Amino acid sequence: MKTGLDNKRNVAILAVLGVVMIGAVAYFVSSMFGGSSPAPVARPAQQAANSPATPQQARPGVSKTSGNQGPHSAEKLPPLASLDPTLHPEVMAGAESLAYGGVGRNIFSMASAPPKIEPVIGPVRKVASVPLPPPGPPPPPPIDLKFFGYEANNGAKRAFLLHGEDVFIASEGDVVDHHYKVVKITPLSIQITDLLYNNTQTLPLTQS
Secondary structure (H helix, E strand, C coil): CCCHHHHHHHHHHHHHHHHHHHHHHHHHHHHHCCCCCCCCCCHHHHHHHHCCCCHHHHCCCCCCCCCCCCCCCCCCCCCHHHCCCCCCHHHHHHHHCCCCCCCCCCCCCCCCCCCCCCCCCCCCCCCCCCCCCCCCCCCCCCCCCEEEEEEEECCEEEEEEEECCEEEEEECCCEECCCEEEEEECCCEEEEEECCCCEEEEEEECCC
């Protein structure tokens, strides 16, 4: 005949077995989905950060990438007060003492030999001269008249003209000295046509 103590013992055993089974199932699931891999240790990264930078890492402006990894944060330079501004003449003298060792002309030296220019092999082609156009006719001579007076009376206009020492009074359409025809008279100018050269000019009014 089973007592109450036996029932309590069986319940405790079943509870312990249930806890063990749940732990085994959880371990099995975590192992299948990669949960058993150890977490990365942060101490080596801290040691790498405290270690002195290599010459390639210390160069400013160089992106610190490796392979297919993405770019890291920029390198922080030391304060300007800690930099050494001292010039080193021995380093500068070494750079100035470099001698040009090329085979061509040294473009940085005034004493360098000029480049060799090969002589012309064939004759120089002559350019055919273009003949000048024939000169045109000379321009007509200026009209030798002087317009020095104007008169208007009842719509009739007359001009006072001087040719050398001769004085002429002419209206529009008159011919002066068998040579010049009066075309148009205005108070300030007159149009004269040279009949020999068929040339019309405008003469201004001048004060005698």
